[in-house]
Amino acid sequence: MECLKYKITKQGEVALFNFELDEAIEPEDLKKIKLPDPVAEKVTDKAVVISGRGPIWLYGFIIHHFHPCMAVAVFDPRLGKAVIVESHSKKYTIGETININIGG
Amino acid sequence: MECLKYKITKQGEVALFNFELDEAIEPEDLKKIKLPDPVAEKVTDKAVVISGRGPIWLYGFIIHHFHPCMAVAVFDPRLGKAVIVESHSKKYTIGETININIGG
Numbered sequence: 001m002e003c004l005k006y007k008i009t010k011q012g013e014v015a016l017f018n019f020e021l022d023e024a025i026e027p028e029d030l031k032k033i034k035l036p037d038p039v040a041e042k043v044t045d046k047a048v049v050i051s052g053r054g055p056i057w058l059y060g061f062i063i064h065h066f067h068p069c070m071a072v073a074v075f076d077p078r079l080g081k082a083v084i085v086e087s088h089s090k091k092y093t094i095g096e097t098i099n100i101n102i103g104g
Numbered sequence: 105m106e107c108l109k110y111k112i113t114k115q116g117e118v119a120l121f122n123f124e125l126d127e128a129i130e131p132e133d134l135k136k137i138k139l140p141d142p143v144a145e146k147v148t149d150k151a152v153v154i155s156g157r158g159p160i161w162l163y164g165f166i167i168h169h170f171h172p173c174m175a176v177a178v179f180d181p182r183l184g185k186a187v188i189v190e191s192h193s194k195k196y197t198i199g200e201t202i203n204i205n206i207g208g
Contacts (some may be wrong), residue, residue, distance in 0.1 A: 031199040060176065064189060064190040074161040074164050078159075086174075
């Protein structure tokens with residue numbers, strides 16, 4: 001399933017995972033989506049910020065995928081910031097917001 | 105912060121975590137929200153379905169909290185079903201949908 005396109009951009013200690021959907025996504029598509037390996041992408045020592053328009057369950061899937069990383073955050077367009085939702089480091093606290101340039 | 109109210113309802117192998125927000129939630133509220141302990145609630149052997157209206161980062165926080173459980177799913181009102189987003193059991197597959205009565 002190539003409905004999900006993504007780009008990873010590193011900005012210092014933060015890695016932005018920006019995705020786009022070409023078409024409406026259905027739950028069963030999650031079985032076919034290949035997300036990038038955090039180790040191969042060298043983002044396990046970074047806070048991964050997820051950004052893009054998609055259903056909450058797609059976010060849940062992506063968030064869990066990046067669980068091996070130092071921290072995971074969700075970009076909120078309303079706030080213009082990313083919110084840390086899980087952290088395995090003292091560098092980031094849940095509920096902390098981080099500024100990131102999402103481009104576009 | 106008591107802005108988040110929730111109720112856990114068990115339905116066989118599934119536990120529904122239904123939440124409501126009294127007011128607009130801000131990221132820093134995540135530092136104060138006390139989610140129920142999955143072990144004390146006896147839901148670690150269940151698929152926990154999260155349902156409620158709130159920002160994606162709140163979902164991310166709740167999904168990660170229930171990581172010790174057998175599986176975690178997000179209820180999608182558009183589909184009228186819950187979608188498995190992480191699973192630690194062969195009983196559930198990512199992308200699988202499950203029917204659940206969310207009441208209301």
